[in-house]
Amino acid sequence: xxxxxxxxxxxxxxxxxxxxxxxxxxxxxxxxxxxxIRGIGHACERxxxxxxxxxxxxxxxxxGLAVAYAGRRLGLPVTVVVPETTSARARALIEAEGAxxxxxxxxxxxxxxxxxxxxxETTAFLHPFDDPLLWEGHASxxxxxxxQGARFDAVVLSVGGGGLLAGVVEGLxxxxxxxxxxxxETHGAASLARSVEAGQRVELSExxxxxxxxxxxxxxxxxxxxxxxxxxxxxxxxxxxxxQACERFLDDHRLLVEPxxxxxLAALEVADLTAFRSVLVVVCGGAVATIDTxxxxxxxxxxxA
Ligand SMILES: *Cc1c(COP(=O)(O)O)cnc(C)c1O
Numbered sequence: 578x579x580x581x582x583x584x585x586x587x588x589x590x591x592x593x594x595x596x597x598x599x600x601x602x603x604x605x606x607x608x609x610x611x612x613x614i615r616g617i618g619h620a621c622e623r624x625x626x627x628x629x630x631x632x633x634x635x636x637x638x639x640x641g642l643a644v645a646y647a648g649r650r651l652g653l654p655v656t657v658v659v660p661e662t663t664s665a666r667a668r669a670l671i672e673a674e675g676a677x678x679x680x681x682x683x684x685x686x687x688x689x690x691x692x693x694x695x696x697x698e699t700t701a702f703l704h705p706f707d708d709p710l711l712w713e714g715h716a717s718x719x720x721x722x723x724x725q726g727a728r729f730d731a732v733v734l735s736v737g738g739g740g741l742l743a744g745v746v747e748g749l750x751x752x753x754x755x756x757x758x759x760x761x762e763t764h765g766a767a768s769l770a771r772s773v774e775a776g777q778r779v780e781l782s783e784x785x786x787x788x789x790x791x792x793x794x795x796x797x798x799x800x801x802x803x804x805x806x807x808x809x810x811x812x813x814x815x816x817x818x819x820x821q822a823c824e825r826f827l828d829d830h831r832l833l834v835e836p837x838x839x840x841x842l843a844a845l846e847v848a849d850l851t852a853f854r855s856v857l858v859v860v861c862g863g864a865v866a867t868i869d870t871x872x873x874x875x876x877x878x879x880x881x882a
């Protein structure tokens with residue numbers, strides 16, 4: 578039994594339009610709140626089989642939450658080291674999964690350094706996106722959608738560090754598909770789009786977005802390399818559009834998702850989908866936002882010009 582669940586594949590009337598059928602893969606329903614458990618659950622199981630007795634993560638977001646959940650399910654202790662900037666809600670969610678939470682440093686790299694120093698022969702460190710085991714696990718999302726009868730001629734998903742993208746492309750490939758993938762980021766976290774433009778992997782000097790789960794300054798090498806071998810089309814959306822998409826999705830489908838996921842939903846309005854009749858949207862989810870944080874973020878944005 579894998580640690581992730583099989584999620585529903587549902588057609589969306591509210592998001593579909595004349596000439597475009599929209600299918601949703603509801604990863605928001607994974608027990609720890611996002612698709613991350615597919616890859617992290619798979620990696621943790623492999624590590625446990627290889628004799629690891631403890632897991633360490635430095636993610637104060639959905640990756641840390643997935644590691645905490647996986648450890649609890651496998652009966653192995655987990656330590657998550659987060660910086661002081663991590664929200665009270667994220668801390669509480671990680672602790673509620675029974676993980677040891679250590680708060681260290683003003684910024685993520687300090688927490689990450691401490692997490693790495695805890696790694697020893699029997700402890701596995703789980704990276705949030707740059708790990709072939711993660712991609713292999715995320716790929717199950719495509720196997721499953723196909724088994725459920727999904728027929729789609731494009732995929733829409735969000736990109737942070739590019740682990741989800743790498744996994745979905747792996748899933749398409751292992752099913753013999755070369756389906757185009759729309760890779761969505763917010764303007765303030767456009768690490769993939771900027772790299773594709775520059776023709777080389779670039780590191781952003783700063784990140785400014787409400788979509789905190791997309792806040793990777795650089796995508797993993799694998800995600801960038803795949804843009805040369807697979808039809809991957811970067812799409813950028815505004816923070817405002819991502820937040821509005823969250824509110825609309827709550828009304829339409831009764832599910833709350835993070836702005837990181839709202840970005841993929843908002844891309845349906847922005848991306849050029851005229852060549853496609855049916856798209857699969859990965860509703861990646863996210864447990865860290867609440868309706869109050871989403872509305873507060875909307876209110877804090879400058880009024881539309
Ligand atoms: C991690 C995450 C992403 C981005 O995934 P990457 O593998 O880093 O590209 C998007 N949405 C949510 C909710 C996430 O937790």
